Structures are given as C-alpha cells and as structure tokens.
Amino acid sequence: xxxxxxxxxxxxxxxxxxxxxxxxxxxxxxxxxxxxxxxxxxxxxxxxxxxxxxxxxxxxxxxxxxxxxxxxxxxxxxxxxxxxxxxxxxxxxxxxxxxxxxxxxxxxxxxxxxxxxxxxxxxxxxxxxxxxxxxxxxxxxxxxxxxxxxxxxxxxxxxxxxxxxxxxxxxxxxxxxxxxxxxx
Amino acid sequence: xxxxxxxxxxxxxxxxxxxxxxxxxxxxxxxxxxxxxxxxxxxxxxxxxxxxxxxxxxxxxxxxxxxxxxxxxxxxxxxxxxxxxxxxxxxxxxxxxxxxxxxxxxxxxxxxxxxxxxxxxxxxxxxxxxxxxxxxxxxxxxxxxxxxxxxxxxxxxxxxxxxxxxxxxxxxxxxxxxxxxxxxxxxxxxxxxxxxxxxxxxxxxxxxxxxxxxxxxxxxxxxxxxxxxxxxxxxxxxxxxxxxxxxxxxxxxxxxxxxxxxxxxxxxxxxxxxxxxxxxxxxxxxxxxxxxxxxxxxxxxxxxxxxxxxxxxxxxxxxxxxxxxxxxxxxxxxxxxxxxxxxxxxxxxxxx
Numbered sequence: 423x424x425x426x427x428x429x430x431x432x433x434x435x436x437x438x439x440x441x442x443x444x445x446x447x448x449x450x451x452x453x454x455x456x457x458x459x460x461x462x463x464x465x466x467x468x469x470x471x472x473x474x475x476x477x478x479x480x481x482x483x484x485x486x487x488x489x490x491x492x493x494x495x496x497x498x499x500x501x502x503x504x505x506x507x508x509x510x511x512x513x514x515x516x517x518x519x520x521x522x523x524x525x526x527x528x529x530x531x532x533x534x535x536x537x538x539x540x541x542x543x544x545x546x547x548x549x550x551x552x553x554x555x556x557x558x559x560x561x562x563x564x565x566x567x568x569x570x571x572x573x574x575x576x577x578x579x580x581x582x583x584x585x586x587x588x589x590x591x592x593x594x595x596x597x598x599x600x601x602x603x604x605x606x
Numbered sequence: 607x608x609x610x611x612x613x614x615x616x617x618x619x620x621x622x623x624x625x626x627x628x629x630x631x632x633x634x635x636x637x638x639x640x641x642x643x644x645x646x647x648x649x650x651x652x653x654x655x656x657x658x659x660x661x662x663x664x665x666x667x668x669x670x671x672x673x674x675x676x677x678x679x680x681x682x683x684x685x686x687x688x689x690x691x692x693x694x695x696x697x698x699x700x701x702x703x704x705x706x707x708x709x710x711x712x713x714x715x716x717x718x719x720x721x722x723x724x725x726x727x728x729x730x731x732x733x734x735x736x737x738x739x740x741x742x743x744x745x746x747x748x749x750x751x752x753x754x755x756x757x758x759x760x761x762x763x764x765x766x767x768x769x770x771x772x773x774x775x776x777x778x779x780x781x782x783x784x785x786x787x788x789x790x791x792x793x794x795x796x797x798x799x800x801x802x803x804x805x806x807x808x809x810x811x812x813x814x815x816x817x818x819x820x821x822x823x824x825x826x827x828x829x830x831x832x833x834x835x836x837x838x839x840x841x842x843x844x845x846x847x848x849x850x851x852x853x854x855x856x857x858x859x860x861x862x863x864x865x866x867x868x869x870x871x872x873x874x875x876x877x878x879x880x881x882x883x884x885x886x887x888x889x890x891x892x893x894x895x896x897x898x899x900x901x902x903x904x905x906x907x908x909x910x911x912x913x914x915x916x917x918x919x920x921x922x923x924x925x926x927x928x929x930x931x932x933x934x935x936x937x938x939x940x941x942x943x944x945x946x947x948x949x950x951x952x953x954x955x956x957x958x
Contacts, residue, residue, distance in 0.1 A: 450639050456937075457641035457649050459753055459930040464914055464922060467932075533939065534909060536737060542918035544735060553908055553943040560940055571636055575629050582628060586621040 429595045431491040437484045439598050444477050445519065449571050471526075472539045478523035485516060497590040511577055518570045522563065524548075529559035648754055650933040654941070656760035657712050666949030667714045669938035671725050671741070674708030675847045676904030677854065679895040681730045681863070687890030690818060690865060691810035693919030694732040696890055701732045703893065706906035707797040707850060710743060718846045719839035722788050726802040726824065727911030728893065736917030739909075741931070742802035742824060746791075748877035749784040753930035780878040792832035795841065797850045798859040798895075799830040805877040806913065806931075807868065807923040819868040819923050821881070824861035824893055851898045861893040875924040902950065910939040 430438070448470065455466035496505055530537050531547035532555040538544055549555055585593035594600060634643075641647045657663070657670045664672055680700045687696030695701060709716060710723035727741040750756050755778050762774035775781055794800060802824045809817050838845060853859060867886045873879040901907050914922060914932040922928045942949075 450636065453636060453640040455933075457639075457647065457651075459648050459650050459653050459933040461922075461926050461929040463650075463933045464929045533943070535912075536735070536915060542734075542736060551908060553946045557940075557944040557946075560944070575632060578632070579625050579629050582625040586624060587618055 427492065427494050428591070429494060429597075431487070434484070434487050434491055435596055435598060437480060437487065438596055441477065441480050441484065441519070444473060444480070445570075446574070448473050448477060449567060449574070452567055453571075468538075468540075471530075471537060474523040474526050475539060475545070477519060481516065481519035481523075485520070488516075494595045497588075497592065500590070500592075507580070511573060511580070514573055515577065518566060518573070522566060522570065525559050525563045525566070529556055529563055532556035532559060648757055648930075650930075650937040653753070653757055653930065653934045654937045656757050656764070659712055660764070663712060663941075664714050666942055666945040666947070668708075668942060669934075670712055671708040671710055671727075672712050672714040673716055673721070674706045674725075674727075674901055674906070675850065676899040676901050676906035677703075677705045677707065677850075677895045678897045678899070678905060679703045679705065679858070679893065681728075681891055681893050683891040684889070686888050687865065688813075690812060690820065690867070690888060690890075691919040692813045693738065693810075693917040694734045694736060695730050695738050695917055696919075697732075699732070701730050703731075704729050704905045704909060705893075705895065706901070706909075706911065707846070709846075715843075717839065717843035718841075719793075719835045719843075724797060724800050724802075724846075726797075726800075727906070727909070729909055729911065729915075732917070734917075736919075737915060738917050738920070739911050739915040740804060740913050741911040741935075742804055744800040744802055745784065745805070746787060746803060747784055747880050748805045748927070749781055750778055751780050751876045751878040753926055755781075756930075780876075784878065792830070793835050793838060794830045795833040795838055795845065795849060796828065796831075796853060797846055798828045798853055799826055801825050802861070804913075806927045807874040807877070807925045808916070808928070809921045809923045810865070811919050811921065819872070819874045820865050821868070822863060822865045825864055827860040827862065854895055854898045859895045861895075862889055863891050863893060864889050875926065877925060877927055908943065910935050912936065 429435070451466045451470050451473070455463055455470060458466075496508060500508075527537060527545065528549045531549040532552050534547075534551040536544050537547070549559075581593050581596075584590055637643055641649055654669045663669055668674070679702075681695070681703050682700045683696050683698055685696070685698035687693075690696070705726060705728035708725045708727065709718065709721040710725055711721045723743050723745050725741060725743045727739070729737055729739045731737045750759055758774055758778070759781065762770040765771075804822045807819050807821050810820050811817050842848070850859075865888045866881060867888070868874050868881060869885060872881045872885070899905065912932050912935045913928050916922075
C-alpha cells in the first residue's frame with residue numbers, strides 16, 4: 423500500500439511495542455517452561471495460554487490497522503534485496519503472530535486438555551482429539567517458536583542496521599518517541 | 607540528532623559490533639532460559655528419562671505407570687464437598703468418568719506380581735466442563751519428599767555403583783518409611799480392593815474465597831483380601847486386568863471419595879509425611895466403575911491424567927510435586943503420542 427506517511431500511525435506504533443514485549447515474553451516463557459520441573463512451571467504455563475490468546479487478538483487488530491493505515495514507504499535508495507527482505511520479514515512475522523497461538527490452541531484441543539485462560543474462563547476446543555494431529559501441531563509449535571525467535575533477532579539486527587549504519591529513517595517510522603528533530 | 611551520514615570518526619565496525627552484541631546477548635539469554643547453559647537443572651526431560659529401564663523406554667506407552675486398563679463410570683457427588691470447594695464437581699449430581707487402573711512401572715508388559723505400587727487415574731467432567739483430573743496411588747505416603755529426591759531415587763536405583771542406594775537413603779531417610787510400607791503392607795489380588803491416595807496436597811477454595819489445604823483418597827467398598835505376591839504370580843502376569851474385567855462385568859465397583867483437611871501446622875509440602883489420623887475428613891461422593899475396556903482401543907489411552915487439570919475452586923498448594931508431575935506427564939504424553947506407530951495394533955487410533 424502506498425502512502426506519504428513518514429511514520430506508522432500512533433495506534434500501530436503502540437501495538438508494535440506492546441506486542442514486542444508480549445511476544446518476547448511469550449518466547450522466553452515458552453522455552454523456559456518446557457525446561458523446568460519447578461513450581462514455576464505451572465505459573466509459566468498459566469501465563470503462556472492467556473498471553474497467547476492476547477497476542478492473537480492484538481495481531482488481528484494490528485493486521486486490520488495495517489490495511490487501514492498502510493505503512494510508510496521504504497527509502498527509495500534501499501537496495502532491492504533489502505526491500506524484499508523487509509517485505510518478507512513482515513509477512514512472516516504476521517503469519518507467526520497469528521498462527522502460533524492458533525497452533526497452540528489446536529495442539530491443546532487435540533490433546534484433550536482444557537484451554538484455561540484464567541479462573542473459570544475456558545476456551546472451547548478447535549480441533550478433535552487426535553494423537554497424530556497433536557504430534558503435528560506440537561512439532562510445529564516447537565520448531566516455529568525457535569524460527570520466530572531467530573526472525574525477531576534478524577528483525578532487531580536489521581533495524582539497528584538502519585538506525586546505526588544506514589541512518590535512513592526506517593527505525594524512526596516505528597520509534598516510540600522521536601530521538602531527533604523529525605516532523606511527523 | 608539530525609540524520610547525517612556516518613562521520614569518519616565512527617568506524618562502522620564499532621557500530622556493527624554493537625548490533626552483534628545486542629543480538630548475541632538476546633540469544634544467550636534465550637539459551638539460558640532454555641536450560642542449555644544449566645546442565646544441572648532438573649528438566650522434565652531428565653525426570654522422564656530417569657524412569658526408563660536400561661534398554662530405553664517402551665515407545666508409544668506412558669513413561670511411568672505404563673501398564674494399565676481403561677474404565678468408564680461415574681462420580682456421584684453428595685453435595686458435602688461444596689462446603690470446601692465451589693467446583694461444580696461437588697454439587698450433588700452424577701458426572702461421567704473416564705479412568706485407568708495402572709501399575710507403577712515403566713514396563714507395559716510387567717507381570718502384575720512384580721509391581722508393588724498400583725495407581726488409578728480419573729477424569730471427571732461436570733456439566734460446566736471444568737474437569738478434574740487426578741492420578742492416585744495405593745501407597746499411604748510417597749517414597750520421597752521432593753522432585754529432586756525422586757530423580758535421585760531413579761538414578762540411584764539404576765546406578766551400577768553398589769553404594770548409590772545407601773547414599774541416597776542417607777540423604778533421604780524418609781524413603782525408609784516408604785520401604786517399610788512396601789515390605790510389610792499386605793498385597794491384594796484386585797484393583798477393586800485398593801485404597802488410592804492423592805498424597806499430594808492441593809488447596810480447595812469455597813464460594814466465599816476461603817482456602818483450605820487438603821488431600822484425598824478413594825476408599826474401596828470392596829473388602830481387601832490379602833494375598834502374597836507369590837500367590838498373585840501364580841494367577842498369571844495379567845491377573846489384575848483379568849480379575850477387574852470379570853469383577854466389573856459381574857457388578858459395578860465403588861469407592862468413596864474422602865477429603866482430609868489439613869490442620870494449620872501440617873506438612874502440606876511433603877507427600878512423604880502422612881497427616882495425623884484425627885484430621886477432619888469429609889465424604890464427598892462415590893466413584894462407580896461400570897465398564898472395563900482394554901487400553902489398546904480404550905478411552906483412557908490418549909488422556910494425560912495431569913493432576914494440575916483442576917476446576918475453578920481448586921488449585922495447587924506449596925507441595926512441589928504437582929508442578930513436576932505436570933511437566934513430566936506432558937513430556938511423556940508428547941513423546942508417546944508421537945510414537946503411536948509403536949503402540950501395538952492401533953492403526954485405527956483410540957476410541958474417543
């Protein structure tokens with residue numbers, strides 16, 4: 423979508439940074455909970471499920487905002503491979519933000535676990551109980567989590583590259599506050 | 607700071623190093639959280655692996671309590687439990703149960719007379735779908751006091767070092783009280799004659815938010831008939847499954863569910879320590895086992911009897927075991943469901 427906007431709209435920036443905190447927490451909680459048998463295991467699992475649903479909800483809102491507001495154009499002098507990488511990374515990040523919670527929800531459904539959000543609030547199963555479905559989704563959830571973290575690391579490296587090396591204003595399009603004199 | 611090209615005073619190398627450092631620190635933090643830098647952390651993977659016999663686990667089966675048989679039945683609540691917990695499972699009524707009798711062994715083909723501890727897993731689903739899962743055993747106390755000690759017990763018992771068990775017992779004297787039960791308590795010839803105990807404590811929350819720490823037991827209606835393990839062995843390796851199948855076919859079998867409420871000073875975190883006999887008990891309902899089904903195609907096969915699947919009105923206590931069990935059971939479930947091809951004769955999958 424073409425736009426003359428130089429920065430993402432305020433709701434987009436707000437959601438980006440809120441979701442950055444949520445998703446990074448989620449990945450650390452996920453990898454931490456499967457590697458401990460201490461009492462914090464249960465606490466982490468109890469956070470993991472509602473946080474996943476929260477991320478799914480926020481991601482859908484964010485996708486709608488993206489269609490509504492669009493995105494600032496990339497610098498015209500950015501080499502084509504980098505433009506392609508930027509585009510692909512956004513598509514992959516959206517796909518993961520939306521699919522990971524659904525895969526987790528489906529995985530719990532296929533294993534016949536109740537999906538407890540908090541207190542008495544349960545979500546209905548979205549898939550039938552099935553060992554083979556559970557295995558497929560569990561593997562997907564596991565490996566995609568590492569892929570998700572790797573892509574976030576690349577995303578951070580790329581944006582720091584824009585900020586520190588190219589200094590081309592791409593970081594500023596999503597910056598929570600402006601660090602220099604730049605008009606909206 | 608205005609947008610200016612890099613001045614010649616700043617080598618991009620330094621800035622690239624900053625980027626590498628940020629990414630590197632994040633990656634290391636992730637690796638630490640995943641336990642990759644902490645070889646001594648008690649992970650679910652280590653706990654589950656410690657249960658495996660020397661030849662490796664029986665693929666496709668539960669990693670512990672591997673031998674078992676399914677049943678269906680009901681839990682009929684009498685309403686008394688509502689004074690302790692607001693969970694709907696305690697309001698008077700009859701709710702469906704899918705359960706599993708089992709033996710505490712990693713070998714699904716173990717002979718019944720070779721396994722000292724017997725267990726029972728059940729899932730009760732009341733109309734509000736807030737299900738209650740539990741996995742109980744017939745020992746009156748757990749062998750050890752902490753999950754780490756349980757892991758140490760497995761590794762010591764499997765160790766080639768002849769001193770390993772002595773060292774373990776010296777460090778965990780509570781194991782001796784379990785051993786004395788194991789050596790002296792009479793065996794029975796039926797799953798129906800066993801009393802099954804939660805051993806772990808949990809917290810019940812009533813309608814006003816009052817919390818009480820409790821344990822519970824399923825007390826059999828059937829009269830236990832003592833039998834020596836030698837006599838049981840003569841009945842065959844699967845005598846218990848044959849007996850319970852015939853027994854339930856002849857008539858439903860019942861257990862009374864009895865909740866025991868802790869006094870303020872009781873050891874709620876240590877399932878190796880029994881509470882005094884005079885603690886308040888509340889009889890909250892009756893488990894009725896109506897039909898036995900072989901595990902192979904049975905409704906219990908793909909259920910993880912995770913004791914932390916609790917309705918609102920129940921939660922975990924300071925007992926560290928339910929968390930460790932949940933983590934380990936999940937690991938076992940993920941492994942065995944991925945190995946379904948190794949489970950005997952199940953191309954069709956289990957009945958739901």
